[in-house]
Amino acid sequence: MTSVSRWVLVFYCIYLLLPLYWLMTMALRTNSDITGKFEVIPSHPTLANFAEIVSNPVWYQAFGNSLSYVVLNTLISICVALPAAYVFSRYRFLGDRQLFFWLLTNRMAPPAVFLLPFFQLYSSIGLFDTPLAVALAHCLFTVPLSVWILEGFMSGVPSEVDEMAKIDGHSFAYFFFRIFIPINRGAIGVTLFFCFMFSWVELLLARTLTGSTTKPIVVVMTRTVSASGLDWGVLAAAGALTVVPGIIVVWFVRKHLVKGFALGRV
Amino acid sequence: MAINKPYNNRAWLGVLPVLLIVAFSAVIPLMTVVNYSVQDILDFNSRFYVGLDWYRETLQDPRFIEAFGRQVLFSLSVLAIEIPLGILVARGLPKSGAWTSVLLILLAVPLLIPWNVVGTIWQIYARSDIGLLGVGLNELGLAFNYTSNPTHAWLTLIAMDVWHWTSLVALLSFAGLTSVPPAYYQAAELDGASKWQVFRYVEMPRLGGVLVIAVLLRLMDSFMIYTEPFVLTGGGPGNATTFLSQYLATMAVGQFDLGPAAAFSVIYFLFILLFCWIFYNSVMTDETVEDAVENTANNNEARHHD
Numbered sequence: 001m002t003s004v005s006r007w008v009l010v011f012y013c014i015y016l017l018l019p020l021y022w023l024m025t026m027a028l029r030t031n032s033d034i035t036g037k038f039e040v041i042p043s044h045p046t047l048a049n050f051a052e053i054v055s056n057p058v059w060y061q062a063f064g065n066s067l068s069y070v071v072l073n074t075l076i077s078i079c080v081a082l083p084a085a086y087v088f089s090r091y092r093f094l095g096d097r098q099l100f101f102w103l104l105t106n107r108m109a110p111p112a113v114f115l116l117p118f119f120q121l122y123s124s125i126g127l128f129d130t131p132l133a134v135a136l137a138h139c140l141f142t143v144p145l146s147v148w149i150l151e152g153f154m155s156g157v158p159s160e161v162d163e164m165a166k167i168d169g170h171s172f173a174y175f176f177f178r179i180f181i182p183i184n185r186g187a188i189g190v191t192l193f194f195c196f197m198f199s200w201v202e203l204l205l206a207r208t209l210t211g212s213t214t215k216p217i218v219v220v221m222t223r224t225v226s227a228s229g230l231d232w233g234v235l236a237a238a239g240a241l242t243v244v245p246g247i248i249v250v251w252f253v254r255k256h257l258v259k260g261f262a263l264g265r266v
Numbered sequence: 267m268a269i270n271k272p273y274n275n276r277a278w279l280g281v282l283p284v285l286l287i288v289a290f291s292a293v294i295p296l297m298t299v300v301n302y303s304v305q306d307i308l309d310f311n312s313r314f315y316v317g318l319d320w321y322r323e324t325l326q327d328p329r330f331i332e333a334f335g336r337q338v339l340f341s342l343s344v345l346a347i348e349i350p351l352g353i354l355v356a357r358g359l360p361k362s363g364a365w366t367s368v369l370l371i372l373l374a375v376p377l378l379i380p381w382n383v384v385g386t387i388w389q390i391y392a393r394s395d396i397g398l399l400g401v402g403l404n405e406l407g408l409a410f411n412y413t414s415n416p417t418h419a420w421l422t423l424i425a426m427d428v429w430h431w432t433s434l435v436a437l438l439s440f441a442g443l444t445s446v447p448p449a450y451y452q453a454a455e456l457d458g459a460s461k462w463q464v465f466r467y468v469e470m471p472r473l474g475g476v477l478v479i480a481v482l483l484r485l486m487d488s489f490m491i492y493t494e495p496f497v498l499t500g501g502g503p504g505n506a507t508t509f510l511s512q513y514l515a516t517m518a519v520g521q522f523d524l525g526p527a528a529a530f531s532v533i534y535f536l537f538i539l540l541f542c543w544i545f546y547n548s549v550m551t552d553e554t555v556e557d558a559v560e561n562t563a564n565n566n567e568a569r570h571h572d
Contacts, residue, residue, distance in 0.1 A: 009358030009369075012351070012432070016372060019429060022391045022398050038396045080283040087280030092273045099281065101546055106292045107486045108538040112515040113531040116524075117298035118291075140291040143284055148479065193374075201380045203493055218380040232390060239383035246378030247371060254367050 026236035034232045049237035058220060059238065065131065066200065066216040067245065072135035074195040077142040078188060082181070085150030090159065103144035111204045119208050129211035137205045142195040149194060153187030186256035193253045197246060217242055296535075302528035320529030330530065332505070333513040334537075340420075340509060341488040344427045348484060351428065352435025353473070357465075359440050370440075373433040385497025388426040392498075412499065416506035419499045423507055426494060431487070435480045442476040443469060478549050482542055489538050510534055 026034055028045040053059040088096065118137060119128070127133040161183070165175035181188070203218045210216060221238055303320055307313045324330050355373075360366050376384070394400035394411045403410035412418040446469055454464045492511035495501065501508035514534070518527035 005354050005358035007358075008351070008354040012355050012358075013369070013372060016376065016429065016433075018398060019387050019391045020375060023387050026390060034390070035396060038401050040398065076287070080287055083280040084284040087277035090271060091277040092271045093275045093277040096277075099285075101543070103284070103288060104482065104546075105539055105542070106288055107483075108490070108535060108542065109292075109296065110490050110511055110514060110531050110534050111492060112511060112518045113299055113302070113524075113527050114295050116518075117295035120298070121291075121294050136287070137291055139287050143288055147284060152475075197374075197377055200378065203380060203382055218382060221380070222382055232386075235383070235386060239379060239386065242380055242383065243375055243378050246374065250371050250374045250378075254370055 023236050023240055026232055027240045029233055031231050031233045049233040050241075052234050053237055053241060058215075059217075062215055062217040062220040063241075065210070065214045066206075066218065069131035069134040069138070069206070069214075069216065070196055070199045072131055073138045073142055073199045074192055076135060077139055077146045077195045078191060080139075081143055081146035081150055081191070082188075084147050085154055086176070086180070088147065088151045089154035089157075090162070100147075103147060106144060107141045109140075115204060115208045118205065122209055128209060129214055131214055133209040134206050134214075134216070135199075137209055138199045138202060142198055145194055145198065146191045149191045150184070150187050153184055153190075157183055186253075189253035189256040193249050196249050200242070200246060299528045299531055302524050303532050304529075305525055307524045316525065320526045321533065324526060324530050324533055329505075329513065333508055333510050336508070337489060337510045340423070340491070341485060343424055344431070344488050345481065345484055347424070347428050348432045348435050349477070349481060352432050352480065353439050353477075355432065355436040356439035356443055357469075359436075361444065370437070373436055376430050376433055379430075381493040382497050384426065384430050385494040388422065388429075388494075389498050392422045392425075414503055416503055419503060419507050423495055423498060426498060427488065427491070430494070431484060434483065438476040438480045439473055442473040446472045474549075478546075482545065485541060485545070486538060489541075 025040075025042050027049055028047070029042050030044075030046060030048065033042075033044065087093070088100070122128050122133040122137070127136070157180070161179070162175065165179055170179070201218070203222070206216045207219045207222070210219065217238065221235055304315060304317060305313045306316045359369055379387070391397045392399045392410075392412050394404055400410055400412070410418055412422040450468045451464065454468050459467070490511055491509060492515065495507050495509060496512060496515075499507045501512045514527060514530055517523050517530065
């Protein structure tokens with residue numbers, strides 16, 4: 001069965017790479033070239049699409065806007081999820097399982113109708129068109145996910161660690177911040193990747209809660225499409241560039257990505 | 267692992283920040299939608315209470331039932347492909363070394379592409395005149411055209427979802443597999459266990475926990491799929507690929523039928539909730555996982571005595 005798995009992996013990687021290759025060739029061709037003819041290897045590769053993105057403030061500001069709410073969201077998610085994951089991993093309490101399930105259910109709200117109340121809610125508290133609004137809205141699904149991942153890791157840390165710290169006369173705050181959090185560095189790295197990923201790719205909430213000053217990259221992509229009559233080349237170049245920040249995050253957490261989950265409830 | 271966790275209700279203090287931040291974004295919008303769903307909203311100043319009329323109407327609406335059927339078929343199809351495929355891919359990954367890092371990063375790439383771009387890539391990639399996949403299939407003698415043939419549109423959507431999300435299952439499964447102690451494999455080998463038995467009794471129990479989350483995430487997300495089919499097929503040809511979210515968006519945004527759309531959303535939400543609750547409760551009992559582990563251990567022990 002192992003050899004079967006190996007072949008599956010090889011074929012799956014090819015399956016994975018082909019559309020990515022196509023994205024890259026599109027990014028290197030002009031729009032008329034893409035729609036005009038079929039070619040497997042671009043005959044006139046050009047960097048014009050990338051040049052358009054780095055020189056046009058609408059594009060690079062949008063990158064900045066996206067990064068600002070994604071980073072904010074990741075920070076908030078990890079800060080609130082750390083204590084929650086700790087108590088889930090160490091104690092049983094009234095309604096703990098129900099609470100865990102309720103947290104998961106927040107991923108399930110179908111977006112189309114929920115967008116309007118979201119818009120009303122964030123407008124009424126004056127957060128509309130700020131990165132904080134999108135960051136808070138994205139907490140709806142990044143916080144539960146963070147709690148789950150961190151809880152998995154923390155359950156793998158023996159509770160003797162807690163007791164030893166107490167015996168050594170350390171306060172709870174000292175234990176939590178100086179001993180427990182450093183032990184779970186890997187867990188925090190993995191959580192960071194998942195928060196980053198889900199917040200970065202989300203489109204509907206980000207579009208609803210941002211106005212002209214905080215337009216994120218995903219929204220600029222859809223709007224450019226409708227305005228200039230589908231410039232596939234620039235869109236593909238932007239698409240290729242949106243993967244870059246994520247790759248950097250994965251690169252830093254790649255070792256923990258594997259080791260991390262393995263410690264926990266799995 | 268802490269199996270006998272102490273019971274302490276002060277633990278609620280630790281959960282409080284999470285509770286507040288999630289409730290802020292979850293409860294108020296949900297209540298607003300429930301409120302819409304019992305009213306007839308002509309504009310924001312004239313609205314009438316209509317009770318459960320919209321619910322009755324939605325449940326009898328043949329277009330809702332069709333879209334619901336398509337949705338269930340789609341979700342089950344992608345789950346049936348992505349879960350086994352993800353496990354196989356994870357098993358095929360080398361456990362350590364330079365290739366592991368490269369492959370993990372490659373697997374992560376589709377997850378990091380914004381959803382509308384995923385739709386755009388596949389829209390071009392599958393086109394029969396200028397896309398690699400479409401032209402390739404036609405070269406092979408298949409008259410492939412996803413814009414006019416409903417079956418082809420379906421297959422393209424499923425192929426796209428498999429491309430987009432199998433990585434998530436694979437990454438989670440891989441993490442589960444790395445937690446199997448090497449000694450288990452050695453024991454199984456000594457006992458002359460077949461490859462299938464190794465998978466079933468050594469690896470499967472360790473995969474249980476992560477697979478629950480993988481299935482739940484994929485179930486919820488595939489049930490709400492919107493952006494990708496919107497970009498790829500726009501629900502067509504005809505209504506062949508109009509899923510629940512798509513139909514809902516036409517109602518809420520296109521026609522501004524806020525009341526019926528809200529009733530629709532609530533029903534939709536309750537359905538996903540029901541599916542997930544059944545699944546969660548049937549699998550997520552701690553006993554199941556522990557029993558499985560214990561059984562494996564016992565089996566191994568029994569075989570050693572033989």
